[in-house]
Amino acid sequence: MWKFYLTISLMCLVRSDADETCATFTRLGFHNALIGTELDVRLLLYTKRNWTCAKIVNSMALGGLNITKKTTFLIHGFRPLGSAPVWLGDLVEGLLLVEDMNVVVVDWNRGATTVIYNQASSKTRRVAIVLKEFIEQMLAKGASLGNIYMIGVSLGAHIAGFVGKMYPGQLGRITGLDPAGPSFNGRPSEDRLDPSDALFVDVIHSDTDALGYEGPLGNIDFYPNGGLDQPGCPNTIFGGLQSYFKCDHQRSVYLYLASLREDCAVIAYPCDSYRDYRNGKCLSCGTARTEPCPRVGYYADQWKGYLKEKALPTTKAFFDTAEQKPFCIYHYFVDIISWNKNVRRGSITIKLRDKDGNTTESKIDHEPATFQKYHQVSLLARFDQDLREVAEISLVFSTGSVVSPKYKLRVIRMKLRSLAHPDRPQLCRYDLVLMENVETVFRPILCPKLQL
Structure with missing residues (x-):
């Protein structure tokens, strides 16, 4: 009999240990990228209570997700080397420090990891379908579409747009961080992120001449340093091959991270062109007699009321940055x-x-x-x-x-x-x-x- 109780105790202990196990982002290697990966989407939930320990959630089990709070989805993009995004932990922590919310990391590394970009981009709609199934379960439990916020990086921005199209204009907000350009430039609105995909769509364009999307995609589109070469990034491959290709593209993420800091309010100026901004022709906002200037990043939605007031479908805003973090000018x-x-x-x-x-x-x-x-x-x-x-x-x-x-x-x-x-x-x-x-x-x- 004592063996039976010992076995039961050990099973409970193992189960308890498993329950306490923290889920981590899928880490793959270059070998996986060479042979390609089949799509497998994992949703990792972080909360104010467990901001360093993620729990797996899915359309069958919401886990500790509190449907009365805002839910922010973080969606990464193409992963040619299979590694986890270097900015992921900082972004999760930063969001939970500014607001008590649910943060759901959308881990589709199995699918995004491949050396062939088109193989990853072709899976974006399937990722969106998985997210819709999860959101449907949230709604069934009483969640509100207006309380859903999606932050998409590169391909992830278009994934967020595809989810938004399934709930035409009803998602609370989508932020696109340098939405991917290849395979999406010149595509019609139904095939990419669009201003109509949420109640408010803001976009930061940091690499429009290479990996990022060329034109406006949001209700307000921010163009740091004109949206092209970012200060502090290498101008040639001699500055580091990987950094040369990724630095401009990833700068949008780090500018968003800077917006979560208390000591760095990144301000932009609505303008028709970067040239006009640099020549001081578009800096009338922010005075006592005008509307405030839009803030870049997390607090960009504070400006959406002025967009509606002026009945402007889209607005371009420009600003310059410093070379190093937190990039404030x-x-x-x-x-x-x-x-x-x-x-x-x-x-x-x-x-x-x-x-x-x-x-x-x-x-x-x-x-x-x-x-x-x-x-x-x-x-x-x-x-x-x-x-x-x-x-x-x-x-x-x-x-x-x-x-x-x-x-x-x-x-x-x-x-x-x-x-x-x-x-x-x-x-x-x-x-x-x-x-x-x-x-x-x-x-x-x-x-x-x-x-x-």
């Missing part, structure tokens, strides 16, 4: 009124220093500015540090010529105003003479409050 306008008799064309480099000696610099050279007598030129300056109290400013004027005589730029007034913090005091300086290629350093003063 702080925008200022540098307003210059000159009094040269003759027109001067050139660029301005501005450096800021605070009382502790911290410095940050911006070279405003996207296009040469034209300085005319008594005419105000507003230049967009981008800094990678946010200095709260500017104690010193330096300016350098350059025409870019190496053979012509040195010119002077006579300045009646220079004004510095923060776009990221419009409530901060504006700083001025009067009667400056900038010798070409010579740094002019000065202490600013507060601008008169009534000055326009």
Whole structure:
């Protein structure tokens, strides 16, 4: 008899240990990629209570998923080497830190792992069907479609779109992180992510000239650094073969991760083109008399009310980033009124220093500015540090010529105003003479409050 009880005890112990086992993302190798993998979708549930220990859920068993809370699905893309996405753990943790929700990692590594891209992309609709079956079970238990959020990376963005089409426009939100371009560029809306696939669709395009989708796909489409080459990524294969191919494409994920930080609000500016944004023509949002500027990433949906108010089906928004994490850039306008008799064309480099000696610099050279007598030129300056109290400013004027005589730029007034913090005091300086290629350093003063 004691053997029977011992056997039962051991079985219970094994079962208990199995119940406590944490599920992990499927890890495969290059061998699997060479021979290809059949599709097998696993859903890994993380919650605030178990944010480091995933549990397997499926259409037959929701497990610890709380249907009264938001459910966020994370959907990866093509995995040519079979490894787990390096950003996955950080994204799960970041989401659970900002909100108490269900996070479901959609592990379709068996299916996405192959050296032949088209084999992976051909399975995206089948992944969407699996997710629909799971969502149907959620709905049967009382969940709401409006409480479902899908974050899709590369091919995963189109998978999210296919799920959204099965519930026409009723999903709460879809975020596309550099949706895949190959096999999807130029396809009709039913064959890719589309603005109509959810109540709100936001997209970050970081590699439109290679692995990412070329055109707009959301209610608002964000284009960091114009959507092309990202600062800090290698420009040639000599910077690392894998990084050369993946860095721009993955930057969208890291920008989304940056948006989850309290110290880095990534702001974008609605505009028709990156060129117009760089030339300071589209920076009217964020002032007291206008709507706020849209935020990139997790909080992008705070802007959807303004989209509906203006009845805009789609909006493009542009912004620049720094080379390193968390990638934040702080925008200022540098307003210059000159009094040269003759027109001067050139660029301005501005450096800021605070009382502790911290410095940050911006070279405003996207296009040469034209300085005319008594005419105000507003230049967009981008800094990678946010200095709260500017104690010193330096300016350098350059025409870019190496053979012509040195010119002077006579300045009646220079004004510095923060776009990221419009409530901060504006700083001025009067009667400056900038010798070409010579740094002019000065202490600013507060601008008169009534000055326009």
